[in-house]
Amino acid sequence: MNVPTEHLLALAAILFSLGVLGFLTRKNLIIVLASIELMLNAANLTFVAGSRAWAAEGVTGGSPLQGPIFSLFVILVAAAEAAVGLALIIALYRLKQSVALDSAGELKG
Amino acid sequence: MAETLFYLLSIGAIACGAGVIRARMPLFSVLCLLGAFFCLSGIYLLAGFQFLAVTQLLVYAGAIMVLFLFVIMLLNLGDENEIARQSGIALSGKQLAVAGTSAGVFALIGVLTAGYGIAPVETASTRASGIDELQTLAVELFSRYMLPFEAASLLLLLTMIGVIAIAKRQRAGEPTHTGAGFPWTKEPLDEESTL
Amino acid sequence: MDTSTVSLANELWFVPFLPLLGALLCGALHLAVLRRRKAGGAEAPLQALAGYVACGAIALALGIVVSSWSTLLGGAEAIESGTWNWIDAGSFDIGLSMVFDRLSSVMCLVITGVGLLIHIYSLGYMKGDPGFAKFFAYLNLFVFAMLMLVLSSNLMGLFVGWEGVGLCSYLLIGFWYEKGWPAEAGQKAFIVNRIGDACFLLGSFLLIRLFGTLDLSDVGASVQAVMGEHPGTIALAALLLFGGACGKSAQFPLFTWLPDAMAGPTPVSALIHAATMVTAGIYLLLRLNPLYAAAPSVMLVIGFVGALTAFIGASTAIFQRDIKKVLAYSTVSQLGYMFLGLSTGAWAAALFHLVTHAFFKGLLFLGSGSVIHGMHEEQDMYKMGGLRRHMPRTFITFVAGSAALSGLPLMSGFFSKDEILAMAFASGGLHVALWLVGLAAAAMTAFYTWRMVALTFFGKERFDPEHVHPHESPATMTVPLMILAVFAVFGGVLNLPAVLPGAGMLHHWLEPVTKLGDEILHSTGHELHHLSALSEWCLLGLGSLIALVFAHKGFHAYTSGTEADARARAERPDAVGFLEEAWRIDSTYTRRIVRPIKLAAFLVASVVDQLAIDGAVNGAGSFATSLAQRLRGLVDGSVKNYALWMGAGAAALALSWILI
Numbered sequence: 020m021n022v023p024t025e026h027l028l029a030l031a032a033i034l035f036s037l038g039v040l041g042f043l044t045r046k047n048l049i050i051v052l053a054s055i056e057l058m059l060n061a062a063n064l065t066f067v068a069g070s071r072a073w074a075a076e077g078v079t080g081g082s083p084l085q086g087p088i089f090s091l092f093v094i095l096v097a098a099a100e101a102a103v104g105l106a107l108i109i110a111l112y113r114l115k116q117s118v119a120l121d122s123a124g125e126l127k128g
Numbered sequence: 129m130a131e132t133l134f135y136l137l138s139i140g141a142i143a144c145g146a147g148v149i150r151a152r153m154p155l156f157s158v159l160c161l162l163g164a165f166f167c168l169s170g171i172y173l174l175a176g177f178q179f180l181a182v183t184q185l186l187v188y189a190g191a192i193m194v195l196f197l198f199v200i201m202l203l204n205l206g207d208e209n210e211i212a213r214q215s216g217i218a219l220s221g222k223q224l225a226v227a228g229t230s231a232g233v234f235a236l237i238g239v240l241t242a243g244y245g246i247a248p249v250e251t252a253s254t255r256a257s258g259i260d261e262l263q264t265l266a267v268e269l270f271s272r273y274m275l276p277f278e279a280a281s282l283l284l285l286l287t288m289i290g291v292i293a294i295a296k297r298q299r300a301g302e303p304t305h306t307g308a309g310f311p312w313t314k315e316p317l318d319e320e321s322t323l
Numbered sequence: 324m325d326t327s328t329v330s331l332a333n334e335l336w337f338v339p340f341l342p343l344l345g346a347l348l349c350g351a352l353h354l355a356v357l358r359r360r361k362a363g364g365a366e367a368p369l370q371a372l373a374g375y376v377a378c379g380a381i382a383l384a385l386g387i388v389v390s391s392w393s394t395l396l397g398g399a400e401a402i403e404s405g406t407w408n409w410i411d412a413g414s415f416d417i418g419l420s421m422v423f424d425r426l427s428s429v430m431c432l433v434i435t436g437v438g439l440l441i442h443i444y445s446l447g448y449m450k451g452d453p454g455f456a457k458f459f460a461y462l463n464l465f466v467f468a469m470l471m472l473v474l475s476s477n478l479m480g481l482f483v484g485w486e487g488v489g490l491c492s493y494l495l496i497g498f499w500y501e502k503g504w505p506a507e508a509g510q511k512a513f514i515v516n517r518i519g520d521a522c523f524l525l526g527s528f529l530l531i532r533l534f535g536t537l538d539l540s541d542v543g544a545s546v547q548a549v550m551g552e553h554p555g556t557i558a559l560a561a562l563l564l565f566g567g568a569c570g571k572s573a574q575f576p577l578f579t580w581l582p583d584a585m586a587g588p589t590p591v592s593a594l595i596h597a598a599t600m601v602t603a604g605i606y607l608l609l610r611l612n613p614l615y616a617a618a619p620s621v622m623l624v625i626g627f628v629g630a631l632t633a634f635i636g637a638s639t640a641i642f643q644r645d646i647k648k649v650l651a652y653s654t655v656s657q658l659g660y661m662f663l664g665l666s667t668g669a670w671a672a673a674l675f676h677l678v679t680h681a682f683f684k685g686l687l688f689l690g691s692g693s694v695i696h697g698m699h700e701e702q703d704m705y706k707m708g709g710l711r712r713h714m715p716r717t718f719i720t721f722v723a724g725s726a727a728l729s730g731l732p733l734m735s736g737f738f739s740k741d742e743i744l745a746m747a748f749a750s751g752g753l754h755v756a757l758w759l760v761g762l763a764a765a766a767m768t769a770f771y772t773w774r775m776v777a778l779t780f781f782g783k784e785r786f787d788p789e790h791v792h793p794h795e796s797p798a799t800m801t802v803p804l805m806i807l808a809v810f811a812v813f814g815g816v817l818n819l820p821a822v823l824p825g826a827g828m829l830h831h832w833l834e835p836v837t838k839l840g841d842e843i844l845h846s847t848g849h850e851l852h853h854l855s856a857l858s859e860w861c862l863l864g865l866g867s868l869i870a871l872v873f874a875h876k877g878f879h880a881y882t883s884g885t886e887a888d889a890r891a892r893a894e895r896p897d898a899v900g901f902l903e904e905a906w907r908i909d910s911t912y913t914r915r916i917v918r919p920i921k922l923a924a925f926l927v928a929s930v931v932d933q934l935a936i937d938g939a940v941n942g943a944g945s946f947a948t949s950l951a952q953r954l955r956g957l958v959d960g961s962v963k964n965y966a967l968w969m970g971a972g973a974a975a976l977a978l979s980w981i982l983i
Contacts (some may be wrong), residue, residue, distance in 0.1 A: 020130040020174045025244045027175070030138045032238020034145050034164070036231040041149030043227035043963075043970050044219055049154040049200065053161045056192070057145055060168055063180075071175045074259045084268045087180045087260040091269075094187050095280050099287040101192045105199045106295040112203050113297075118154075120962055223967055230967075230974035237981060 027068035035061035048118045052104045059097045063090040141167035158196045165189045176259040335404040335421040339470035342463045345380025349373045349460035373456035378442045385435035422476040426836045430473040433681045437598045440803035445590040447799035465491035478537040488600045496587040505586035512580040519570015526563030543613040550617040558618040568604025575632040578655045579909040585647040589692030598681035605661045612840030622666045629662030630757040637767035639905040646691045669746035670837040671830035675818040676739035683727035686807035690721035693796040704778040711780040713793035716801045720808040727811040729769035730870040735814030741866045749852045769870045770877035777881035
C-alpha cells in the first residue's frame with residue numbers, strides 16, 4: 020500500500036469527530052457508547068499510522084511494535100469499558116425502564 | 129490496487145461512522161459500527177498489521193459487538209414507542225452549535241492534515257509477514273510490556289466482578305436504589321426511616 | 324582579649340538574674356496583694372515583703388559585682404562567664420556570655436550601687452501606694468535589663484537589654500496610668516525610642532555585614548583591618564548606632580521624650596532617667612570606641628549633637644517652674660556633655676562624667692522627690708520657698724548635689740565637666756567652637772541650678788500654710804540622700820586633672836578597653852593632645868570663675884522670689900516662651916510630624932480601609948457569589964451538558980496546540 024501517513028491520520032480525525040458528534044448529541048445511551056467505540060478506533064488508527072511510518076523510515080532505537088501493542092491495550096480497555104457501560108445501561112433500564120440519557124439526571128444539584 | 133482499496137475502505141468507514149450517529153434505532157447504529165470495524169480491520173491489514181486486524185475482528189466485531197446486540201435484545205429496545213422516546217437530538221440549538229463546532233474542529237484538523245500528505249509512505253514490503261509479526265509481538269509483549277500486560281489482566285478481572293455486581297438482579301424485598309446489591313454495601317440503608 | 328588575664332566565672336550570670344528573680348517574686352507578690360485586696364485582707368505585710376525582696380536582690384547583685392570588681396583590682400583584665408549559644412545559623416552565630424571588664428565593672432557598680440540606694444529610697448517614697456509590689460517588680464526588672472545591657476558580650480544581647488530598659492521605662496513612666504497623662508508620656512517615650520532603636524538595628528545589620536559577627540570584642544578587634552576598605556560603611560554603621568544612642572540617651576533631635584518621662588514616680592526619674600538608662604547610649608559608644616575612632620566624621624557629628632543638646636537643655640531649664648522639669652532638661656544637657664566628650668576621643672572623661680552625673684543627678688532627683696513628698700505632691704517651685712527650715716537634711720544634700728551639677732570648684736561635677744571641656748578645647752579646630760558652646764551651657768547650668776535651689780529652699784514661703792505642712796522625709800529616704808551627697812561631693816577624686824596629684828585614675832583604669840580606639844585615633848592623627856600645665860590651670864580657673872559667677876547670679880536673682888522670672892517674661896515674652904518650650908522643638912514635631920501622621924492614619928482608617936481594603940474584601944466575596952450564581956447553571960446535573968463542555972474543552976485544547 021502506497022499511501023501518505025497523513026491520509027491515515029485524516030481518516031482517524033474524521034472518524035473521531037463523527038464519534039464526538041454522536042457522543043454529544045445522541046440521547047440513546049447505547050448509541051453514545053457506540054460513538055465512544057468509534058472514537059477509540061480512531062485513536063487506534065493513529066497508532067497504526069505512526070507505527071507504519073516508523074517502520075517504513077527504519078528509525079533505529081525503539082520499535083514499530085509500540086503502535087500495535089498500544090492498540091491492543093486500547094482494544095482491551097475498550098472491551099472492559101463496553102462491558103461496564105452496558106452493565107450500567109442494564110441497571111439504569113431496570114430502574115427507569117429507559118435507556119435515555121435524560122433519565123439519569125437524578126443527582127441534579 | 130492496494131491504494132484504491134484503502135480509499136474505498138476509508139469511504140466505507142466514514143459512511144459507517146456517519147451511520148452510527150445518524151441511526152434512528154440503536155440496532156442499526158450498532159450494525160453500522162460493525163461495518164466501520166470491518167473497514168478499519170481491512171485498513172490495518174493493508175497497512176501491514178495482520179495481528180491487529182485479526183484482533184479487531186475477533187474482539188471488537190466478535191465479542192464487543194455481540195455484547196451490544198445482546199443488550200439490545202435483552203432490553204427489547206426495538207419497541208416503537210421506546211425508540212421514539214430515545215431517538216433524536218438531546219440538545220438545544222445553542223448546545224448543538226457548541227457540539228458541532230467542537231466536532232468540526234477535529235474534522236477540520238483531519239482535513240488540514242490530509243492536505244500535507246504529499247510524500248507517500250510505502251508499507252514495508254521487505255517483511256513478508258507484515259509489521260506485527262506474531263512472534264516478535266509476543267516477545268515484546270511478554271518482556272518489555274510485561275507490567276502493563278499483567279495490569280490489563282487485572283483490569284479485566286475487576287471489570288468482570290464489577291459488571292456482575294452492577295448488573296446482578298436484586299432479590300425480591302430489597303430496596304432497588306440504595307446501592308444494595310453492590311458488594312461493598314453490607315447493610316442496605318432504610319431509606320424511609322432516615323429521611 | 325588576652326586569655327591569660329581573663330578568668331572564667333559563671334556566677335556572673337547571677338548579677339543580672341538575681342534582679343530578674345526579684346522581679347518575678349515581686350510580680351507574684353503583687354498578684355497575691357491583688358487577691359488579698361479582693362478578699363479584704365491586710366495587704367501591707369505582702370507589700371513590705373516585696374520591697375525587701377527587691378532590695379535584697381539588688382544588694383546581692385551588688386555583692387557579686389563588688390567581689391568581681393576586687394578580682395579586677397587584683398590584676399585580671401576581664402571576667403567572663405560561660406557562653407550560651409543563643410543563635411546558630413550556618414556561618415553566623417550569636418553566643419551570649421557575660422563579660423565583666425573594666426568598663427562594665429564601672430557601669431555595674433553605678434547601676435547596682437546607685438540602684439540599691441534608690442531602691443531603699445523607694446521603700447519610703449512609695450509607701451502606701453497600692454502598686455507598691457508592682458513598682459518594685461518593674462524596678463528590679465529594669466535593673467536586670469540594664470545589667471544585661473552592660474554585661475552582654477554581644478551586641479544582640481546588649482540589644483535585648485536595650486529593649487528591656489525601654490520597656491521598663493515605659494512601664495514606670497506610665498506607672499500612675501490612671502491619671503491619664505503618665506500613660507501618654509510612657510507611650511511617647513516608647514515611640515520616640517523606637518526611632519532610635521530602628522537605627523540601632525540597622526547599624527547592627529551593617530556590622531554583621533562588615534564583620535560577620537556581633538561579638539563586641541571581635542567587632543572592636545577587626546575594625547582596624549576593615550576600616551581601610553570600607554570607611555563609608557563603617558561611618559554609616561557608626562552613625563546609625565549613634566542614632567540609637569540619641570533615642571535612648573535623649574539627644575537632639577530625639578530628646579523630647581525625657582522631660583515628659585517625669586510623669587513617672589521620682590525614684591524612677593532618678594534611676595532610669597538620670598543615673599542609668601539614659602547613659603546606655605554613652606556606654607554603647609564607649610564599648611564600640613574602635614568603630615567610632617575609625618569614623619572621624621561621625622565623631623564630629625556626635626560633637627555637634629552633644630554640644631547643641633547641652634545648650635538647648637541648659638537654656639530650657641532656666642525658665643522651668645516644675646522642679647523635675649528643670650532636672651530633666653538638665654539631664655538632657657549633661658548627657659550632651661558626655662557625647663561632646665566622646666566626640667573628642669576622651670573616653671574616660673565621658674565615663675567620668677557619666678559616673679559623677681549618676682551621683683549628683685540621682686541625688687538631685689531623689690532630693691526633689693523628698694521635697695515633692697514633703698510638699699504633698701507639689702512640683703511647682705513657684706509654690707515652694709523657704710523649705711530649708713522644714714527639711715534641713717534634704718536641703719543640705721540638695722545643695723551638695725547642686726554644687727556638683729553647677730560645677731563649683733572641687734565638686735565632682737566640676738572635675739568631670741571641666742575635663743570634657745578641656746579635651747574639647749585641646750582638640751582644636753571645630754571643637755573649639757563646640758568648647759565655647761559647652762562653656763555657655765556650663766554658665767547656664769550654674770544659673771538654673773542655683774535658681775532652683777533659691778526658689779525651693781530660700782525666700783518667702785509661697786505655699787498656703789493652712790493646707791500644706793512641709794515635713795522632713797523619713798530616714799529610708801534621707802540616708803540614701805546623704806550617701807549620694809558624699810559621692811557627689813568627693814566623686815571627683817576618681818579622675819583628677821593631670822595637674823593635680825593622683826590624676827587620671829579612671830583614665831588608667833579604662834585604658835585596656837579604649838586601647839584599640841586610641842590606637843586608631845593615633846594612626847589617623849586624631850589623637851588627644853595634652854594640654855600644658857599652664858593652660859590646664861587656666862581652664863580650671865575659667866571654669867571655676869564661670870560657675871561661681873553664674874551660680875551667684877542665679878542664686879541672688881531668686882532668693883527674693885519669682886519676680887525675676889516675671890520681669891523677664893514681661894520684657895521678652897517671645898524669648899522666654901521659646902526657651903520655656905525647649906525651643907519649640909516638641910511642638911514643631913507635634914505640628915509637622917505627629918499631626919500629619921495622625922491625619923494620614925485617620926484618612927487611611929476612614930477612607931483607604933473602609934473603601935479600598937474593605938471594598939476589596941467585600942468585593943471579592945460578592946464577586947465570588949455573583950460568579951457562582953452565573954456558573955451554577957453549568958452544573959445542572961445533566962450528563963449531556965458535562966459531556967458537551969468536555970468536548971468543547973478538548974476541541975479548544977486541540978486548536979490551541981495546532982495554532983501555537
